Amino acid sequence: MSHEENHRSHRAGWLRAAVMGANDGIVSTASLIIGVAAANTTQDSILLAGIAGLVAGAMSMAAGEYVSVSSQLDIEKADLALEQRSLEEDYEDEINELAQIYERRGLDQILARQVAEKLMDHDALGAHARDEIGLSDNQGANPVQAAVFSAATFTIGAALPLLVAWMVPLSLLIAMVAGFSLVFLAALGAIAARAGGASMTIGAIRVTFWGALAMGLTALVGQFFGVVA
Structure with missing residues (x-):
């Protein structure tokens, strides 16, 4: 009976973009809403700031991911072109x-030479890309996929605290947005950890801590400028 292991490393690219987008959407929008609310402004102004933050954040995430992954892809292409020239020369x-x-990985000299010859007969550039440069099919950069995942998940994440801010009365807005956002972050961290095969508890604690810190700091900023005003 064959044994097939369920590896998760192939999920790294889209999972990173998706988790980063959703996490940033929740944290940045919730923090923005709490900061503006702490400055004693109206609920309409709070919602307007939240919507503006959602749109700007989604576009920023998409552009940032696209540029970042495109740059990574450019570097990989340059390395492959350099390796191809070396093979030809x-x-x-x-x-x-x-x-x-x-x-260096443990094969004796004769066997290492045989393996190298066989692999290069099959796909010389692929063998060097994998074993010399460290590239693999699972790591193939996809700028459009990263941008779409980031923008979409940022929008979903940002919509959650924004929806809470729209539904609750102004007197409860800060507490409810903060509380629900921390629950959303904990769930996101646990789901992401589960998809990546890591500890769900550690994943939840990690994102919740940083989210709480961001919301707390923006609340202090909002209170300070609200008092000054």
Whole structure:
């Protein structure tokens, strides 16, 4: 009976973008709402600030992820082009280079040489991309996917505290937005950890702590400027 392991590393790209987007959406929008509310403004102004934060944040996340991942992709393409030139100019030296990598991993010299030759006969550039540069199919950068995931999950995350702020009375707004946002963050951290095969408790605590800190600091800022005004 064959044993197949359920690896999760292939989820790293989209999971990182999705979690980052949702987390930033909840934290930034909730913090913005709490900060504005702490300055003793009207509920309409609070909602307007929250909506503006949602739109600006979603676009910022999409642009940031697209530029970041595109830059990563450019670096990978440049490395592959450099490796391709090396293969064309000195194929034998590239075999030796790959064989030395396998020797350092524990193969004897003869076997390392045989493995290097076989892999390069099959796909020379792929072998060097994987074992020399450290690239793999699972790591393929996708700028559009990262941008869409980040913007969409930021919007979903930001909509949660914004919806709470719209539904509750002004007198309870800060407490309710903070409380629900911390619950949302804990759930997000646990779900992300579960999808990545990590501890759900640690994942929940990690995002909740930083979210609470951000909301607390913006509340202090809002109170300070509310008093000054």
